[in-house]
Amino acid sequence: MKFLFLIVFIYLLPQCTGKPLIRDDCHQHTFEEIKREIAGYSDIAKAIINLAVNGNAQNRSYERLANFVDTIGPRLSGSKNLEMAIKYMFRVLQEDGLENVHLEPVKVPHWERGEESAMMLAPRNHSIAILGLGSSVATPPEGITAEVLVVTSFDELHKRSQDAKGKIVVYNQPFVSYEETVKYRLLGAVEAGKVGAVASLIRSIASFSINSPHTGWQWYQSDVPKIPTACISVEDAEMMARMSSRGTRIVVTLKMGAKTYTDIVSFNTVAEIVGSKYPEQVVVVSGHLDSWDVGQGAMDDGGGAFISWEALSLIKDLGLRPKRTLRLVLWTAEEPGGVGAEQYYQLHKGNISNFDIVMESDSGTFMPMGLAFTGSDKARAILKEIMQLLQPINVTNIYENGGETDTDYWVRNGVPGASLRDDISKYFWFHHTQGDTMTVQDPSQMNLCAAVWTVVSYVIADIEEMLPR
Numbered sequence: 089m090k091f092l093f094l095i096v097f098i099y100l101l102p103q104c105t106g107k108p109l110i111r112d113d114c115h116q117h118t119f120e121e122i123k124r125e126i127a128g129y130s131d132i133a134k135a136i137i138n139l140a141v142n143g144n145a146q147n148r149s150y151e152r153l154a155n156f157v158d159t160i161g162p163r164l165s166g167s168k169n170l171e172m173a174i175k176y177m178f179r180v181l182q183e184d185g186l187e188n189v190h191l192e193p194v195k196v197p198h199w200e201r202g203e204e205s206a207m208m209l210a211p212r213n214h215s216i217a218i219l220g221l222g223s224s225v226a227t228p229p230e231g232i233t234a235e236v237l238v239v240t241s242f243d244e245l246h247k248r249s250q251d252a253k254g255k256i257v258v259y260n261q262p263f264v265s266y267e268e269t270v271k272y273r274l275l276g277a278v279e280a281g282k283v284g285a286v287a288s289l290i291r292s293i294a295s296f297s298i299n300s301p302h303t304g305w306q307w308y309q310s311d312v313p314k315i316p317t318a319c320i321s322v323e324d325a326e327m328m329a330r331m332s333s334r335g336t337r338i339v340v341t342l343k344m345g346a347k348t349y350t351d352i353v354s355f356n357t358v359a360e361i362v363g364s365k366y367p368e369q370v371v372v373v374s375g376h377l378d379s380w381d382v383g384q385g386a387m388d389d390g391g392g393a394f395i396s397w398e399a400l401s402l403i404k405d406l407g408l409r410p411k412r413t414l415r416l417v418l419w420t421a422e423e424p425g426g427v428g429a430e431q432y433y434q435l436h437k438g439n440i441s442n443f444d445i446v447m448e449s450d451s452g453t454f455m456p457m458g459l460a461f462t463g464s465d466k467a468r469a470i471l472k473e474i475m476q477l478l479q480p481i482n483v484t485n486i487y488e489n490g491g492e493t494d495t496d497y498w499v500r501n502g503v504p505g506a507s508l509r510d511d512i513s514k515y516f517w518f519h520h521t522q523g524d525t526m527t528v529q530d531p532s533q534m535n536l537c538a539a540v541w542t543v544v545s546y547v548i549a550d551i552e553e554m555l556p557r
């Protein structure tokens with residue numbers, strides 16, 4: 089018996105040593121086989137690129153986005169505009185002939201900024217441009233008038249905590265990167281509230297400014313007094329820092345009419361191309377439909393939402409149907425902290441083993457540079473081969489950190505994640521400002537982004553095996 093076993097074992101051995109990628113059994117494709125399989129998509133990739141960049145679909149994602157943005161305008165969580173935007177998308181996705189177009193209800197925050205203003209009274213009268221931060225409380229109707237304490241960091245605030253009581257804290261932190269600096273917006277009011285400040289004004293998280301405040305969500309803590317909080321322009325933050333370094337006393341009146349209402353029902357918007365062979369397995373392409381209430385959310389995240397729609401349109405137009413289901417999800421209420429996506433995850437995580445990859449574009453649709461990816465080394469090696477199909481437009485790079493706010497729920501739990509990487513050198517000029525309009529978007533850059541998004545999502549949805557975790 090032992091002898092027989094050995095023969096069987098030796099017989100099986102050569103078949104099993106070909107670097108099986110998915111599971112440790114003998115029926116999986118070797119990396120060489122997968123590489124050949126991917127190279128076989130070269131003509132399809134060229135057809136997608138050609139249709140998006142030079143063909144009938146040239147500028148389509150841009151034109152569709154322009155129509156949408158001009159019709160609906162800004163789409164804050166909880167607003168009537170966001171409701172209209174969802175109805176609009178439900179209609180146009182059906183008109184486009186996509187499958188399983190439907191809305192999935194979720195509860196989202198409803199905050200409105202109301203009337204707001206800030207006036208410097210000393211050392212001179214000066215109107216300060218502000219935008220209240222999402223979830224901020226209001227001031228009393230007559231406003232809060234107080235002396236200003238300018239700090240450049242949380243460390244400086246803690247050192248000068250004795251001076252902060254009864255003051256309006258102005259943060260003049262330098263912009264390092266969004267990831268590094270955004271903590272001042274998220275936690276500035278909490279840190280100022282802890283040391284007895286009456287309000288906080290935060291230098292906008294921006295890499296460039298023409299006196300433009302940049303809004304965004306912020307978080308209170310239940311054990312810290314809630315103080316009104318707004319962002320101010322880089323220019324005003326720097327001016328108040330200069331004044332205060334000369335020992336000049338600064339007094340400001342802040343008025344904010346912000347109000348938080350009870351949560352309301354909104355929807356994640358979904359459309360599909362159902363898979364031909366493994367319809368239960370899904371590749372998610374996504375962007376978020378909500379935006380801030382200033383500007384029009386053309387960049388954040390109209391571009392990401394509309395290149396994701398474009399991916400399904402291009403595949404449909406070419407008469408292609410991948411083996412797996414390609415699912416477009418337009419998340420609702422990303423700006424208050426991925427609220428729609430979190431509920432989507434809770435409702436669908438039972439099927440997590442069937443989620444092949446989750447893709448979100450939420451960092452601009454400027455000149456594409458490649459794809460950021462989070463996943464196993466084996467999956468990354470496969471993605472590297474897929475990116476070679478984008479040689480014709482020279483967008484072959486792979487970067488780290490493929491999760492975005494809405495897809496991170498899946499990525500943290502082991503699903504491969506990808507996000508679009510593009511030239512963000514101007515992204516934080518416009519982010520969360522009145523300047524986020526169609527004027528920022530460029531049709532030929534969007535064509536290239538759509539081509540990248542489509543080739544990657546189609547090939548992952550169509551190769552024989554799911555990406556290894």
Ligand SMILES: *[C@@H]1O[C@H](CO)[C@@H](O)[C@H](O)[C@H]1NC(C)=O
Binds near residue numbers: 146147531532
């Ligand atoms: C697409 O946009 C570019 C840049 O604005 C323009 O030159 C080109 O004519 C447009 N193509 C179509 C088909 O509208």
Ligand SMILES: *[C@@H]1O[C@H](CO)[C@@H](O)[C@H](O)[C@H]1NC(C)=O
Binds near residue numbers: 213
């Ligand atoms: C500053 O504004 C206050 C209140 O609006 C006004 O009473 C005062 O005259 C102004 N000061 C100057 C120098 O314009």
Ligand SMILES: *[C@@H]1O[C@H](CO)[C@@H](O)[C@H](O)[C@H]1NC(C)=O
Binds near residue numbers: 367368369436438439
């Ligand atoms: C899970 O997947 C199955 C098969 O595709 C589907 O019928 C079911 O609706 C999915 N459940 C959820 C909660 O998404």
Ligand SMILES: *[C@@H]1O[C@H](CO)[C@@H](O)[C@H](O)[C@H]1NC(C)=O
Binds near residue numbers: 482485
């Ligand atoms: C391709 O892109 C890289 C950057 O990823 C750039 O350095 C190179 O010049 C580009 N090549 C062409 C032919 O445009």
Ligand SMILES: [Zn+2]
Binds near residue numbers: 376388389422450
């Ligand atoms: Zn966004």
